Amino acid sequence: MAARKHLLVLLTLLTAACTTEVAATPHPVASPTKSSVPDEQPLVKVVAVLDGRTVELADGTKARISFLAEPSCGAEAALDFAKKTLQDNEVRVSSITPGEVSLVLADGTDYALLAVRSGMVRTTGVDGGPLTQAEGDAANGKLGLWAQECATATPPPPPAPSTSTPPPPPCAVTYRISSQWPGAFQAEVTVRNVSGVLINGWTLRWRFTDGQTVAQMWNASHAQEGAVVSVTNADYSALITPNGSISIGFNGTATGANNMPTAFSLNGAPCRV
Incomplete structure (x- = not known):
């Protein structure tokens, strides 16, 4: 009986030690700008940046970057940021919806998240998650377009021309x-x-x-x-x-x-x- 009691005590101590070691093992935390796009996706070169959220790829595809709002206020700064970050660089591409793509830089950085966190563009079609948090951080930090006096509402349409001359065809x-x-x-x-x-x-x-x-x-x-x-x-x-x-x-x-x-x-x- 005494031997059995000693064996039970020993097993209890070993179990507690293993549990403590497992619980203390740290888990890596993903970088907030890293994407979940698999590394197996091939790299594709961005040959042109058409505006702050539209690019042309080496295969001739022209596509809009998902979840980025049209850069109206600060459009020139958004275009300059996109050119410096994307043009002539290789990215990994995944499709979100027809005509839209997600772009991930060669180092694993999600471009949409990077642009929003830098205050270059706003988000659209997003309800919560990392992009919403990044937009809030940029606004609080007065970064990029948030440092400017930007109108948040759509401006009223210009008054109708006083003459009857029709506008030139588009x-x-x-x-x-x-x-x-x-x-x-x-x-x-x-x-x-x-x-x-x-x-x-x-x-x-x-x-x-x-x-x-x-x-x-x-x-x-x-x-x-x-x-x-x-x-x-x-x-x-x-x-x-x-x-x-x-x-x-x-x-x-x-x-x-x-x-x-x-x-x-x-x-x-x-x-x-």
Whole structure:
């Protein structure tokens, strides 16, 4: 009986010692700017920064960085920060939603979190979490745009012009029939952005004059109701930079004359032809 009691006491002491050692083992704490994007994601070079939250990658993809608000106040500073941090550097990319990406620097730093914590941009579509905390820290520290006198509300629209002269068209369209044969043809439509601002998402409309129909289209999707054709961007063709252009092509049918449309509109605004 005494030997059993001694054995139980020894087991109790060993168990307590192991528990203390496990409890005292420290656990690493992740850096607040490090991303959960796996390191296995390949590195891709950023070849251009279009604005404070939009980049062009080496494969030609133009995408917006997720969860960053459009940089209105302090836009120049946001652009300069993005260029210094991203342009000609390699990043890891993961897709959040079509047309949007998450960018992680080669050292594992999440770019969105870094830009928000530095006060360069605000967040959007975020409810709590590290980005919200980073925005609060930047505001409290008066960093970046928080050090400026920035309006927090959308400014009222400018008064209507006193003259009836319409504003210049924000787009220019070139319509070209590349080939045709009995009953069918192939055409290319090029849309140039002359508005001076980035277009992110677009719908192009025109009206055929001779009963033509669109049979197949590439670089965009289409719908046709009677003579009116509506063309909507694909995920990869949503952005049209200032003075940049996008081209779409299609195969169509024509049973008689095949004159080109005379009027086009982009997002509801008439285009120059």
